[in-house]
Amino acid sequence: DQQVKQNSPSLSVQEGRISILNCDYTNSMFDYFLWYKKYPAEGPTFLISISSIKDKNEDGRFTVFLNKSAKHLSLHIVPSQPGDSAVYFCAYSGAGSYQLTFGKGTKLSVIP
């Protein structure tokens, strides 16, 4: 059974600096890893994904890195902005399924 772990419940970063959010997983079988952002009283919003055959994917200020040997992925946000303050979830999907397995989330605070 795949487990997805976000070991840091919170992270504080100065505006303009880099935010690095981390996620570890246990099972090598997956199709995609995805990152979602969630504001209070709203549903999660998709940010970026990476397929199992890649090790990096970029979209504007967001870059996701996948290290399959370490079973680790990270989300880099550069530069960080106050509007990025939210809870970030990593999630995995497998075998063409829409079932997502989420980590517990990391609360990012970007300080102006």
Next chain:
Amino acid sequence: KAGVTQTPRYLIKTRGQQVTLSCSPISGHRSVSWYQQTPGQGLQFLFEYFSETQRNKGNFPGRFSGRQFSNSRSEMNVSTLELGDSALYLCASSLDTSGGPGGDTQYFGPGTRLTVL
């Protein structure tokens, strides 16, 4: 285009009652998934529907059920409510063109906050 809508947004029930939550996906989206979010367990997958058929089911007891209508709207039902069912219930919809949420973005609604007293 309107986003995913969920009704009601807030609900208070007592133990033993049952509840029905509704989700209207984005127009044209055919896949609807449901998730439960609690402080202790985080976001957990309940089930996913496509063309009125349940395609996947998470590890929840049979008290949790759902269905999808021909217009892709979906409902989920929880019978014999327990205190632990208090949670935010989220619905997500997708076009289902790429066989999975990696290539096919899932859009989440704002959720229904259920409180069981």
